[in-house]
Amino acid sequence: MSAIAVPLPRRLAVALALTACLAAPAALAQQKIQQQMSAEQFKSAGLNKLDDQELANLNAWLNRTLDTETSKAVVKAQEETAHERRGFFDKSPSREPVVARMTGRFEGFSRGQTYVLDNGQEWRQDDSADLPGVKLDSPQVRIAPSVIGNAWYLSVQGYNTRAKVVRVK
Structure with missing residues (x-):
C-alpha cells in the first residue's frame, strides 16, 4: 500500500521558494554594506566615519x-x-515515534478507520486489530515505526494492543 503523494507542482513550488530564500541572502552577501544601504542610511548609521580597512572588516564580518x-x-x-x-514512507528518513492526542472519541480499533491527531496528522488503520469495549475521549496515542520494515503501529495509552496504521495526511 502506498502513501498519498504530494502533487509535483506543490513540491516544486516549495523547492523554488526555499531556493529563492537561500539565494537572496547569498546575493546580498556578495554586495558590500554601502551598496545595500542608501547614502542617507549609510551616513545616519555613522558608517561614513569608518576608514577603508574598518569598512572591509565590517563587510567581512x-x-x-x-x-x-x-x-x-x-x-x-x-x-x-x-x-x-x-x-510517509517515501518522504522522510525520520523514524521518531509520534506522540499526540487523538481528536474526538476513540471507541476501539477498526480496519479502515481513520484516526485524526491534535497535531493535524491523519492515520488509517491497515490491519484487523481490535480493541472492543474501549470508549475514551481524546486519548494520548503513540505511533511508532516497526523495528524492521516500513510499518507504523498506533497504540493507545493504557492498552497493550496496537494497530498497524498508514499515514494519509
Missing part, C-alpha cells in the same frame, strides 16, 4: 554572520521537514 545564519536556517528547515513528514 557581516558576510560570515550571514553565511552562518543561512546555514543554520537550512539545517533547521531540513530537520523540521523531516520531522513533519514522519510516517
